[in-house]
Amino acid sequence: MRRFIIRRFVFSLVSIVVATMAVFLLSRASGDPLLLYATSGYGLTAESEAALRKRLALDRPVPVQYALWLGRTLKGDMGETIRDRKPVARVVLQRLPATLHLGATAFILSFVVGIPLGILSAVKRGSIWDYLGRFFALLGQAVPQFWLGLVLIMLFAVKWQIFPAGLKGDNFWDVKFLVLPTITLASGGFAFYMRITRTAMLEVLDSEYVRLARAKGVGNNKVIWKHAFKNALIQPLTGMTLGLTFFLTGSVLVEKIFAWPGMGEMAIVAVNNNDFPVLQGVVFFFTILFVGMTFITDLLYAFIDPRIRYE
Amino acid sequence: MAQQADIQITDTEINVGSKEGARAKAKRSLPAQLIYFLRRWPLIPLIIMIVLVITGIFAPQISPADPIEQSLSFRNFPPTWGAARPEFNTAPNPADYDLTITKEKSAFNRANKTTFPRSKYVLGADNLGRDVLSRVIHGARVSLKVTAYALTSGIIIGSLMGIAAGYFGGWTDEILMRFVDIFLALPFILIALVIAQLFLTSGGAAEGVVILLIALVAWTPFVRQVRADVLTIRGQEYVQAAKISGASHIRIVLKHILPGTFSTILVVASLRVGQLILTESTLSFLGAGIPDPIPAWGKSVADGRQFIEEAWWISFWPGFAIFLVVMALNFFGDWLRDRLDPRLRQLD
Numbered sequence: 001m002r003r004f005i006i007r008r009f010v011f012s013l014v015s016i017v018v019a020t021m022a023v024f025l026l027s028r029a030s031g032d033p034l035l036l037y038a039t040s041g042y043g044l045t046a047e048s049e050a051a052l053r054k055r056l057a058l059d060r061p062v063p064v065q066y067a068l069w070l071g072r073t074l075k076g077d078m079g080e081t082i083r084d085r086k087p088v089a090r091v092v093l094q095r096l097p098a099t100l101h102l103g104a105t106a107f108i109l110s111f112v113v114g115i116p117l118g119i120l121s122a123v124k125r126g127s128i129w130d131y132l133g134r135f136f137a138l139l140g141q142a143v144p145q146f147w148l149g150l151v152l153i154m155l156f157a158v159k160w161q162i163f164p165a166g167l168k169g170d171n172f173w174d175v176k177f178l179v180l181p182t183i184t185l186a187s188g189g190f191a192f193y194m195r196i197t198r199t200a201m202l203e204v205l206d207s208e209y210v211r212l213a214r215a216k217g218v219g220n221n222k223v224i225w226k227h228a229f230k231n232a233l234i235q236p237l238t239g240m241t242l243g244l245t246f247f248l249t250g251s252v253l254v255e256k257i258f259a260w261p262g263m264g265e266m267a268i269v270a271v272n273n274n275d276f277p278v279l280q281g282v283v284f285f286f287t288i289l290f291v292g293m294t295f296i297t298d299l300l301y302a303f304i305d306p307r308i309r310y311e
Numbered sequence: 312m313a314q315q316a317d318i319q320i321t322d323t324e325i326n327v328g329s330k331e332g333a334r335a336k337a338k339r340s341l342p343a344q345l346i347y348f349l350r351r352w353p354l355i356p357l358i359i360m361i362v363l364v365i366t367g368i369f370a371p372q373i374s375p376a377d378p379i380e381q382s383l384s385f386r387n388f389p390p391t392w393g394a395a396r397p398e399f400n401t402a403p404n405p406a407d408y409d410l411t412i413t414k415e416k417s418a419f420n421r422a423n424k425t426t427f428p429r430s431k432y433v434l435g436a437d438n439l440g441r442d443v444l445s446r447v448i449h450g451a452r453v454s455l456k457v458t459a460y461a462l463t464s465g466i467i468i469g470s471l472m473g474i475a476a477g478y479f480g481g482w483t484d485e486i487l488m489r490f491v492d493i494f495l496a497l498p499f500i501l502i503a504l505v506i507a508q509l510f511l512t513s514g515g516a517a518e519g520v521v522i523l524l525i526a527l528v529a530w531t532p533f534v535r536q537v538r539a540d541v542l543t544i545r546g547q548e549y550v551q552a553a554k555i556s557g558a559s560h561i562r563i564v565l566k567h568i569l570p571g572t573f574s575t576i577l578v579v580a581s582l583r584v585g586q587l588i589l590t591e592s593t594l595s596f597l598g599a600g601i602p603d604p605i606p607a608w609g610k611s612v613a614d615g616r617q618f619i620e621e622a623w624w625i626s627f628w629p630g631f632a633i634f635l636v637v638m639a640l641n642f643f644g645d646w647l648r649d650r651l652d653p654r655l656r657q658l659d
Contacts (some may be wrong), residue, residue, distance in 0.1 A: 011489070011492065011493075014493060015492075015493050015496040015497075018493050018496075018497070019496065019497045019498065019502075022408065022502055023501070023502060024495065025504055025505060026502070026505045026509065027505060029509060089482070099576075112379075125447065138638060138641060138642065139638070141585075141637075141638075141641055142585060142589075142634055142637040142638035142641055143634050143637075144589055144592055144596075144612075144630055144633045144634060144637070145593075145627070146593065146596045146609070146612060146613075146630075147630030147631075147634065150612065150615075150616060150619060150626050150627075150630065151627065151630070153619060154619055154623050154626075154627070158619060158623075248498060252500050252501070252595070252597075253500075253593060253597070256597070257417055257616075266599065267501055267504070268504065271501070271504040271505060271508055272508075272598075273509065278523055279501070279505065279645050282501065283498055283502075286498040286501065287496065287497070287498060290496055290498065291496055294496065
């Protein structure tokens with residue numbers, strides 16, 4: 001068990017380093033970053049250019065620059081944004097709660113709707129519930145989130161004016177701002193959980209021990225909830241990792257559409273301005289979120305399902 | 312559940328869902344037969360896919376207008392919903408219609424609607440007066456092209472890696488699979504945006520770059536599934552026999568292992584296409600896709616975003632096309648998987 005945890009942990013660290021390194025190298029490839037800070041056309045002398053280059057450590061080789069960045073980041077200093085010279089760590093962390101807020105709400109919604117619907121359609125296989133559930137899952141998987149968001153805005157914000165078209169409420173419980181982005185973001189995740197639960201439940205319902213329980217005369221409800229349900233839940237719980245990618249990539253899109261002031265929205269602005277310190281910071285936090293959640297689900301997996309081997 | 316239902320079948324009661332139901336086919340009413348047929352064969356998805364391919368290939372011949380040609384007096388022109396009639400396929404003269412762009416008259420004087428060529432702007436015109444229908448039709452071409460290239464390269468790279476990992480095992484396997492794991496942990500969409508930024512032209516990156524980006528998403532599931540296949544095949548006796556009789560690695564892989572992975576590759580590919588089209592349109596929506604004059608679906612949706620209040624049709628139709636196509640592809644992929652390889656259910 002301990003070996004398993006250490007292994008997964010090391011792997012998580014490597015993932016973070018690779019992700020940030022990829023972005024670092026790519027942003028360096030897009031030209032001399034010094035030009036983003038100052039252009040020689042505006043009276044920048046050769047000496048001051050050299051001094052600036054030295055101050056930003058841009059005279060060192062790129063791998064060294066990355067190592068310096070990593071070292072400083074671990075100490076909590078992620079440099080300054082290029083546009084307004086604010087500390088990156090503070091700027092990004094300011095945006096983090098909004099992203100988590102939206103992500104968590106959408107995650108809970110898709111889980112709470114997807115899993116019961118998956119169980120329902122597996123238990124009542126071939127019924128109208130099954131078809132409806134599968135149909136909605138198919139819709140959710142196929143609908144482009146950016147389009148769904150726009151259609152929702154079109155209907156609920158422009159036509160009927162029930163919910164606002166964008167921005168975030170002032171306080172945490174300002175729910176009406178949250179409704180449309182959450183539905184948009186949850187659409188893909190819901191479909192994912194519904195399908196995975198349905199498949200798992202069907203498999204369990206077909207297994208020998210459930211048949212034995214039925215043969216012994218155990219009632220239908222008891223078979224489903226006491227025997228099948230727990231085992232069928234392993235799949236969706238551990239599938240959380242895969243589902244998380246929906247929420248992370250989705251949040252970039254959804255935040256852009258609904259002008260939700262989170263990290264994803266900031267990342268797009270940073271890409272367009274080539275503000276690489278910010279981008280670097282966002283990627284750092286995104287990867288930590290993703291890798292951290294993967295790590296937790298791995299442990300959860302081992303905890304829930306004792307059959308797993310810790311190799 | 313299913314077993315219980317089967318037992319209940321009598322002469323009067325027909326169980327539509329089970330295999331026994333097929334025998335009672337003759338007794339069914341016509342609509343019931345139709346539903347049965349549609350459940351058994353993915354007819355509707357197939358039709359959508361065929362339409363997609365045909366519109367993709369023959370886009371210039373089919374589309375009623377030029378997808379790039381602008382006519383600024385028809386900005387945000389509403390849909391005319393008319394059938395395409397070739398005699399009207401000329402640009403209407405704005406002078407004939409009261410096209411003062413005021414809020415009240417909204418670009419189109421409805422009194423003149425009867426004389427307006429209905430085949431023009433069937434689905435409306437976009438913010439630059441380009442025909443939405445033609446843009447959707449040409450968008451099919453773009454999606455098809457990018458996805459075809461990306462998927463092909465994804466299949467080749469992914470399958471090769473999967474075979475290498477499964478066949479050689481040991482360190483090769485370990486390194487390749489950890490590589491896949493790390494790759495999956497990257498925030499792809501952000502990295503794609505950065506890469507696209509490097510090769511930026513107006514409204515997107517060069518076409519080759521977009522294909523490369525989509526290919527980067529395409530390959531991972533092939534590695535995992537093909538590897539799993541190869542691991543089972545490798546243990547089979549006929550492979551052992553080939554090895555003992557002195558066959559080279561290349562011969563074993565090509566003649567004995569590769570054919571066994573074909574159905575898996577086919578199923579994974581069919582399940583993957585939809586996601587690739589979604590990714591491609593997402594990138595174009597974010598401005599990191601195909602560059603500007605070429606009408607990609609995702610970009611058309613993005614174009615109409617700011618006009619959503621007065622001209623919903625600009626964003627709606629291209630998005631609806633994506634939705635329809637991806638749904639058809641997913642449906643078909645599911646069907647294919649259930650047919651060829653029910654074992655791959657875990658792939659959801």
